[in-house]
Amino acid sequence: MTPEKTAASVQPKLETNLDTNFLKLIACLAMLVDHVGGALFPEVQAFRIIGRIAFPLFCYCMTVGLLYTHDIKRYLLRLGIFAIASQPFYILAFHPYDWRTELYNWNIFFTLFISLLAVWAFKERKWLIFAAAFFVISWWNFDYSANGIILMLIFYLCRSKPLLGLGLNALFWLPCLFNGGELAIGTFSFDRQIFAALSLPLIYGHTNLCPKIPKYIFYVFYPVHLAAIAFIRLVILHR
Numbered sequence: 001m002t003p004e005k006t007a008a009s010v011q012p013k014l015e016t017n018l019d020t021n022f023l024k025l026i027a028c029l030a031m032l033v034d035h036v037g038g039a040l041f042p043e044v045q046a047f048r049i050i051g052r053i054a055f056p057l058f059c060y061c062m063t064v065g066l067l068y069t070h071d072i073k074r075y076l077l078r079l080g081i082f083a084i085a086s087q088p089f090y091i092l093a094f095h096p097y098d099w100r101t102e103l104y105n106w107n108i109f110f111t112l113f114i115s116l117l118a119v120w121a122f123k124e125r126k127w128l129i130f131a132a133a134f135f136v137i138s139w140w141n142f143d144y145s146a147n148g149i150i151l152m153l154i155f156y157l158c159r160s161k162p163l164l165g166l167g168l169n170a171l172f173w174l175p176c177l178f179n180g181g182e183l184a185i186g187t188f189s190f191d192r193q194i195f196a197a198l199s200l201p202l203i204y205g206h207t208n209l210c211p212k213i214p215k216y217i218f219y220v221f222y223p224v225h226l227a228a229i230a231f232i233r234l235v236i237l238h239r
């Protein structure tokens with residue numbers, strides 16, 4: 001067997017969208033809109049609605065990264081470093097006047113870090129690490145709590161069964177229609193998280209645009225955009 005065939009044979013079979021640079025770009029733009037709305041225009045729901053597609057896209061891209069990475073330890077290390085580096089900017093952008101209370105309100109990079117660690121542990125059958133990660137993310141104040149682990153598990157377990165994955169994802173977000181929330185149509189209220197389902201056509205379709213973007217751009221974007229929001233909020237708008 002040739003080296004090329006050997007390498008191809010060990011690649012995980014994925015029938016979902018592998019255009020992850022494009023998906024990360026969409027996720028970053030949606031996150032930017034969401035954070036601008038949350039920090040500067042909290043009364044405008046449209047910003048938050050657009051932002052709902054970011055988290056499932058990031059979870060999906062993390063899962064693809066888990067399947068294709070050559071070094072999971074370096075992957076986790078990068079996430080951990082940028083999670084720690086981003087935390088002060090996260091607090092300044094969203095909780096500048098109550099930072100002591102919000103000091104342990106962890107940014108989304110921490111959620112992605114622990115979720116990725118948990119799914120890696122599940123994949124490698126390291127059940128103690130998996131249980132510990134699930135407990136930590138559920139018990140402490142992580143953005144999206146254990147939803148990141150659940151979404152990544154769906155993506156991982158259904159990686160070669162896109163119709164099943166699509167159905168499970170739709171079921172995952174369906175309760176948002178019936179739990180009440182920030183949005184209302186007449187007397188019917190619902191959670192804006194339902195709009196996260198708009199990410200599903202991007203995940204289960206095939207865009208094939210493949211923009212060439214250095215991977216560290218996506219890591220650096222997170223603390224940089226938070227720092228910019230904090231600067232606008234505190235220095236320019238004084239609020």
